[in-house]
Amino acid sequence: MRRFAYYPGCIAEFSSKELDATTKHLAPMLDIELLPMPAATCCGAGDIAEAKPNLYLTLNVRILSQAEEMGVDILTICNVCTLNLRRANKMVKEDARLLESVNEELVKVGARPYEGTIDVTHLLWYISTEEGLALLEKQGPKGLNGLRVAPYYGCQLLRPSSVMGFEDPDKPQSLERLITALGGEVADYEAKSSCCGFPIILAREQVALKESHNALSQSRDAGADVMVTPCPLCHLAMDAYQRKAEAANATEYNMPVLHLPQLIGLALGIDNKIMDFKRHLVPMDRVLEAVGA
Amino acid sequence: MAKTTFDIFRYQPDVSDAHYRQSYDLEHEGDFTILDAILRLQDEQDGTLAVRYSCRSAICGSCACKANGKTVLACMSQVEDVKKEFGTETVQVDPIGNFAPLKDLIVDMDPFWQKFKSVKPYLIPDGPAPEKERIVSKEDMQKLFRESACILCAACYSECNSLAADPEFVGPAAFAWGYRFAGDVRDGQRKQRAKLYTGEHGVWDCTRCMYCNERCPKGVNPRDAIEKLGGIAFQEGRSMKDAGARHAKAFLISMRTGGKLNETVLVPFTDPVKAHFDIPFALQMIRHGKAPSPIPHRIQKLKEVQKLMKNVKETI
Structure with missing residues (x-):
């Protein structure tokens, strides 16, 4: 059983609840355990990045850090969430000084600093590999x-x-x-x-x-x-x-x-x-x- | 020696209005660019074949075209690499997209230059000139590093989805240059530029298809520049001036009040007029369970987020 921090994103939780419900129902059949992220915010959907770029980065690193604390990678079911989280992840993984300055902000408000050890993947990426397709095959x-x-x-x-x-x-x-x-x-x-x-x-x-x-x-x-x-x-x-x-x-x-x-x-x-x-x-x-x- | 068939878009308005394709076979060395091929064909097989080029070194930005549908600089793109990438022995060559062809691979760049000029792509300092030069720190220049690399090849316009749907969209390269100057500490027009870039067909019209970042041969990342211009517009007090800006503002309000998107805020806030008059659509959405929840969502540890929103300073 592969454990993931589950980040459905706002649309799947509200307008498109059917997506969230179907994902949760399917997860055990796909050998996935979905762990909830009750303190995770919206990724900003590109809108917060387009208004306050530093805030976008800090909020997304906060989400990554929550998954890191849980000791698991993040699984998404939304293109936009995937891009926003992965982009923030890449930015701080490639720039130690940037990570340090973001972490300073996180620590100041009592949030956990990020160490840069988490990956973000989409359900499609998980299930369309050879191993993923084999899991489906097993379900007959x-x-x-x-x-x-x-x-x-x-x-x-x-x-x-x-x-x-x-x-x-x-x-x-x-x-x-x-x-x-x-x-x-x-x-x-x-x-x-x-x-x-x-x-x-x-x-x-x-x-x-x-x-x-x-x-x-x-x-x-x-x-x-x-x-x-x-x-x-x-x-x-x-x-x-x-x-x-x-x-x-x-x-x-x-x-x-x-x-x-x-x-x-x-x-x-x-x-x-x-x-x-x-x-x-x-x-x-x-x-x-x-x-x- | 390698052998390749080039299937090239042709348009010879002096002869006919028809667009057609023509195939040419060519034997060539392994180290051979698309531009090398076109120039060799021009020289040896068909003197009528028209292409725009100059430096052959990925500096002048003249020779952007599509190779097997993907926008590239012809002088930077190796024929053997294209064949390998697409698993084909034929290379299709087309003019860049979103522009009208003038002749074969040459397109009418006038709309591009008009848009480029419209962003005032030059420094407009405030006040009298200083006695000595204006010194810019390394850190301040570093912020403009990517945008300064733009060679105006228009590869980013070729597959821009916003431009395809709205030919008046100012577009990625022009906005990259906009940020190049709006973000320059020597410029005195930040507020005016924020207004200039955010009207109809402006930065809020970018649909975020990300083709510009994907295709730019120089790593300019024009979409990121558009994003930074949005940030500057917010700093310069334009957050309520346009439906696109209010859409972004609604995300900030949602973030502060609950940590997640509040659709009850998003729709009426973005376009209050439309939200009132689009009742049939709203009813349909409600019927299918897509009505926003009347109870605002609230994440755990929302205080952390609210404090971050207060503390984090923008540095664009």
Whole structure:
């Protein structure tokens, strides 16, 4: 059993509770023990970095230090959290003076200083390696019954590769490996690692809806039954805002969107009530029918 | 000797309006860049093939193009490396994206230069000039080290997702230069620059696709510069002046009051008008359980965070 400090991120805890619930249900089946982080803050989602860069760094190092105290690495289920935590980690690991100055601030407020020993990984990275796929195989998955799945990576789990580094950002294959291993078919398309627009969707909605159009229209044209994403922010842009994107781009997509653990959950046959598809805005009926769930 | 097929984007407006592709075979040494290939083809096979280049040493920033879809400097990119990276014997060469082609690999850079000029990419000191030179400390110069390395090749614009969706977005290189001067201790226009860079199509329009950081051949990290300009805008009192700024401000409020994102604050705070009039969408979100919780979230040890928010000084 691999133990992780579990950092679901704000969206999975609030707007997209179905992601958190499915992850927690799946964890033991994937040989993972998820340890809660009750004093962890939001990672700032790039917004705090864009307003107060030093504060962003200090808050994220505080989170890393909490995991270090627990003696385990951090597991995330969100692209944006992964980037923010990994970036802060890289910054202080590569600059001893910077780490020292951040630690001074942490100690001043009674927080634990960070020693720089923790790694941050995403569930997709954990499960799409050979060992991860073997864990799935052990569960005897009933499979996806040839479901055509469009992988949608988004941006921040791939780029910048100097911070993320799990796979080639121009030829990612982790979702493809997972889809194939679970008995699905990959519906490939170019925009799978383009931006969903979510970071600016509240402030610049019309621009953001042009961005999500790329992946939604191309995955539809590639004949996908469903899209899957490792990021709850991408999920909101692709699912919750899909009808708006249709209106803005004068087209129809009708593209149901799965969170990564829901794709695994469908293949392993876990209870639909746990995955709570009613919380999605685009109906999942045709997907459930196709996999016989 | 190696052998490669080059599949090149062609556009010859003097002859026809059509865009087409043309293949050329070339035998070449192992140590051979994309630019070497284009120039050899021009010399030996097709004098009409057009490319913009100058220094051949990754300094002038003229020869950015796409090799197998990925934006590179042609003079810095080895043909054999590209083939190996993509597992192909053919190398596709295209002009950079997000610009209109003028002829073959040459694009119209006018919009790029206009945006570059719009950020006032030069020092504007305040007050009368001192008798001697203005001394800048090593530490102060170090802050601008990355941005100073920009060669204006526009590789960062080529795959910028914000620019693709909004052609008026000022964009990564121009903002890197913006920070190069806004962050310079000799400049006297910090407040004015903060205003100039944060209107519509400004720093808050960056969608954070991170392509600029990924593609920059000089390690400028333009996205990081955009982030620093956001920080300067906050220091210069612009945190309530734009929906993008208020979006960031809502994160700070959430952090102080609960430690986690408070969606009840985020949506109406970012755009109060839209939040009031977008009722059908709000109802849909509520119906699917996506309504924000009325009870604010509160992490353990929130006091630590509140103290950090008071103590940590920004140094941009």
